[in-house]
Amino acid sequence: MQTIRTKLTKIMEKAFEACGYDTKYAGVIRSDRPDLCQFQCNGALAAAKEYRKAPAMIAGDVIKQLEGESCFKSVALAMPGFINIIVTDEYLCEHMKEMAADDNTGIPKFEQDKTLIVDYGGPNVAKPLHVGHLRSAIIGESLKRLAKTLGNKTIGDIHLGDWGLQMGLVISEIEERMPELVYFDESYEGEYPESAPVDFAELSEIYPSASKKSKEDEAFKQKAQKATKELQEKRRGYYELWKRLREVSVNDLKGSYRKLNVDFEAWLGESDADEYIAPMIEKLVADGFAYESDGALVVDLALEDDKEPIPPILITKSDGSQLYGTTDLATIIQREKDFKPDEYWYVIDNRQALHIRQVTRCAKKAGLLPEKTPVTFVGFGTMNGKDGKPYKTRDGGIMKLSDLIATVTDAAAERMRSGAFTSEFSEQQQKSAAEKIGVAALKFGDLINHRTKDYIFDIDRFLSFEGKTGPYLLYCVVRIRSLLAKAKEAGMTYSAMEDVYCDSARDVLLTMMAIPDSLYKAYDEKAPNIVCECAYDLAASYNKFYNENKILGETDEAKRATWLALSAAVEKMLAYLLDILAIEIPERM
Numbered sequence: 047m048q049t050i051r052t053k054l055t056k057i058m059e060k061a062f063e064a065c066g067y068d069t070k071y072a073g074v075i076r077s078d079r080p081d082l083c084q085f086q087c088n089g090a091l092a093a094a095k096e097y098r099k100a101p102a103m104i105a106g107d108v109i110k111q112l113e114g115e116s117c118f119k120s121v122a123l124a125m126p127g128f129i130n131i132i133v134t135d136e137y138l139c140e141h142m143k144e145m146a147a148d149d150n151t152g153i154p155k156f157e158q159d160k161t162l163i164v165d166y167g168g169p170n171v172a173k174p175l176h177v178g179h180l181r182s183a184i185i186g187e188s189l190k191r192l193a194k195t196l197g198n199k200t201i202g203d204i205h206l207g208d209w210g211l212q213m214g215l216v217i218s219e220i221e222e223r224m225p226e227l228v229y230f231d232e233s234y235e236g237e238y239p240e241s242a243p244v245d246f247a248e249l250s251e252i253y254p255s256a257s258k259k260s261k262e263d264e265a266f267k268q269k270a271q272k273a274t275k276e277l278q279e280k281r282r283g284y285y286e287l288w289k290r291l292r293e294v295s296v297n298d299l300k301g302s303y304r305k306l307n308v309d310f311e312a313w314l315g316e317s318d319a320d321e322y323i324a325p326m327i328e329k330l331v332a333d334g335f336a337y338e339s340d341g342a343l344v345v346d347l348a349l350e351d352d353k354e355p356i357p358p359i360l361i362t363k364s365d366g367s368q369l370y371g372t373t374d375l376a377t378i379i380q381r382e383k384d385f386k387p388d389e390y391w392y393v394i395d396n397r398q399a400l401h402i403r404q405v406t407r408c409a410k411k412a413g414l415l416p417e418k419t420p421v422t423f424v425g426f427g428t429m430n431g432k433d434g435k436p437y438k439t440r441d442g443g444i445m446k447l448s449d450l451i452a453t454v455t456d457a458a459a460e461r462m463r464s465g466a467f468t469s470e471f472s473e474q475q476q477k478s479a480a481e482k483i484g485v486a487a488l489k490f491g492d493l494i495n496h497r498t499k500d501y502i503f504d505i506d507r508f509l510s511f512e513g514k515t516g517p518y519l520l521y522c523v524v525r526i527r528s529l530l531a532k533a534k535e536a537g538m539t540y541s542a543m544e545d546v547y548c549d550s551a552r553d554v555l556l557t558m559m560a561i562p563d564s565l566y567k568a569y570d571e572k573a574p575n576i577v578c579e580c581a582y583d584l585a586a587s588y589n590k591f592y593n594e595n596k597i598l599g600e601t602d603e604a605k606r607a608t609w610l611a612l613s614a615a616v617e618k619m620l621a622y623l624l625d626i627l628a629i630e631i632p633e634r635m
Contacts, residue, residue: 047148049562050141051076051085054117054131058087061111067093067104074131076560083122083130084556090127101127135546138555143542145558146615151622153562155197160388162198163381164190167303167310168394170207171295172216172253174246175302175447177437178395181426184489185497186393187308187628188574189424195626196569201385204299206315208292209373212253214274216291217284218266219256220244221273229287238283242290246298249291275367278320292317305451306485307628319376323368326376326414327361335412336361347407359404374405378415389420391572396425396498424572427500429492437503454484457505458517462635471634479632483509486516486629493627494578514582516629519620522585524635525592526617532598533610540610547605550591551612557587558619565626574627581623588616 048056051074059069071089078086090105097104105127112121117137122130145152166186169179186202194200220243221230227243228234244252260267277284296313303309327343330336335345341364347356359371381387392402402423409415431437438444459480462471471479491508495501511517533540546552561580568576597613600606624631 047144047152047154049152049154050133050138050559051563052154053141054085054133057112057115057117058089058108058129061108062089064111065104065107067097067108076556076563077130080556082124083120083132085131085133087129087131088127090129094127105129135552138552138559139543139545141559142555142612142615146542146611146618150195151619152559153195153565153622159197159199161385162190162193162200162389162391163385163387164193164200164202164391164393165205166190166202166391166393167204167308168207169204169299170210170212171292171315172212172249173295174250175299176444177429177447177450178444179447180306180429180450180488181492181497182393182395183303183306183308184492184628185424185426185574186391187306188493188577188626189391189393189572191626191628192565192569192574192577195622196565201312201387202310203312203314203381204310205377206292206296206313206317208288208295209278209316209320209368210370211270211274212257213277213288213291214270214272215256215260216249216253217273217277217287218270219252219259220287222266223252227287229283232281232283234283238286239290242294243287244291244294246294249294271365271367275365278368302447302451305448305481306489307630314377314380316373316377319373319380322376322379323372326379327372330361330412333412335408340364345408345412347404347411356400356403356407359408370401371405371408374401375409375414378405378409382415387419389422391422391424393424393426396427399423399425422572424497426497429503430500432502432504434502451485451488454488454505454509455481456484457509458484458487461509475634479635482630482632483517483520483635486520486624488516489627489629490514490516490519490578493574494582496573496575514578517635519581519585519624520629520631521635522589523617523620523624523631524633526588526613526620529597529613530610530617536598538598538606538610540607540614543608543611543615544604545608547608548591548595550587550594551609554584554587554591554612554616557584558616561619561623577623577626581620581627584616584620584623588613 054074055072058072058074062069062072071093072087073089074085074087076085077083090101090108093104094101102123102125105123109121109123109129112118117133119132119134124130164186166182167179168182169175190200190202220227224243228236228238256270260270273284277288327336330345331343336343339358343361344358345361346358360369361372362368394402402421406415406421410417415421429437459476462476462480462483487505487508491503492501494514508515509517511521546555561584564576564580568574595609597606597609600609621631
């Protein structure tokens with residue numbers, strides 16, 4: 047279906063055309079002065095230069111053409127040439143009926159969908175997720191869901207770091223601790239054990255221990271580098287051990303991401319691109335792109351018209367080992383073969399901007415990626431503590447993501463225990479609600495900030511039931527659902543809005559009708575904070591309406607039915623927006 051702004055623009059285009067003016071000037075927008083009008087057209091000001099007429103004259107001509115349009119309550123000139131529009135309540139109600147009946151809640155989809163790869167998450171195997179993984183996961187998930195809502199085919203790829211030095215470090219440390227394992231016997235030809243020799247808790251301790259040892263023991267460091275190279279060459283025992291360690295780690299990662307309601311269509315990693323690396327390097331050399339420099343293999347990327355310097359990309363080190371750039375280029379080849387995407391989004395820390403620029407430039411220069419394929423770097427800032435520095439534990443360490451989730455969940459449970467409205471909850475209901483409220487507070491507190499900015503983690507503010515917070519939105523939805531349930535129990539029926547009856551109800555309608563256009567803006571700007579603002583604005587406008595009217599106590603049945611229909615439409619839209627943000631709604635609060 048069309049948005050209300052699109053409908054009004056089409057009406058305005060006919061008027062501009064009838065007056066002999068180009069329809070490109072006929073765009074209608076939501077008014078930035080709601081005290082004066084609901085919508086406005088500012089095209090007369092832009093058209094004045096082309097037609098050498100005063101903006102007011104052009105606007106006046108158009109307004110005359112609009113006389114008799116039944117959808118308008120008023121169309122007025124505001125100097126120097128604005129066209130101020132107020133539509134009838136009947137028109138608003140009719141459009142609301144269309145939105146309520148639409149499967150996509152009145153949000154138009156792209157006429158031509160495209161396959162979109164969203165690269166986000168990016169954790170390393172053998173390491174637990176920490177707070178530094180939060181933003182990529184929740185920003186990437188929300189953008190992927192937004193793109194899908196608007197009609198694209200989306201493939202979220204976690205892009206695991208499972209093929210680098212950390213695996214060589216882990217393998218070497220396990221070999222020193224348990225040399226008797228068959229994985230380290232190069233003459234062994236039998237079947238390997240089905241299960242890994244360590245669980246994830248042990249694996250989480252092994253990596254930091256090995257990493258520390260490599261900084262203090264040069265011999266161990268060289269051993270780990272050798273193990274990494276032999277793993278990438280698929281030495282049988284190392285490769286079999288790696289597969290089991292990867293499985294243990296991925297199972298833990300899935301559990302952590304599940305708590306955040308984050309899901310990936312593709313659980314692929316650097317290892318999945320390994321088969322493409324050797325042919326890729328051969329091609330880069332054969333085509334004259336890659337050359338040797340101090341024993342390493344590099345590709346020059348700089349162009350004469352570059353506004354910023356871009357250094358060569360390193361393909362292999364002097365010892366022949368691969369780097370992130372190597373596997374990222376090979377991953378593009380793998381994705382082009384398996385998914386044939388029309389576009390790539392890389393949701394990664396701001397500090398990786400140059401790296402993605404290098405990889406993209408190299409891939410297109412060497413013909414690994416079509417020149418026309420858009421690649422967007424979706425960078426983000428850091429989550430900081432109240433000291434303004436990256437968030438850490440009290441002892442100065444990096445907090446595990448599971449500990450952060452537990453912290454907000456416990457805080458939400460404590461907040462619930464202090465509220466009288468939770469007294470009838472069972473223990474299981476309290477636990478489920480606390481988990482959803484805590485995670486909603488964490489995610490919304492992050493996403494409401496523009497992704498490129500750093501922000502301060504403030505658990506008390508995030509958990510507030512007032513203002514721009516996750517709990518505020520959840521409570522609004524839960525309250526509407528409770529209202530509708532009570533109406534059903536009382537035998538109250540409703541179908542669609544037939545009238546508005548009050549100013550606050552009209553404001554709710556106008557707020558809701560602006561959301562589809564805002565979602566397209568969020569998509570264009572890769573900005574989940576716009577989705578957050580939409581949800582908050584709708585909840586705030588509905589709460590104002592709710593507080594001004596006794597819906598269930600309304601004696602006028604027609605009015606009550608209309609307001610129940612409005613409440614149902616708001617609940618549907620809020621749930622839709624929260625789903626885009628991957629925020630789950632508890633049954634009760």
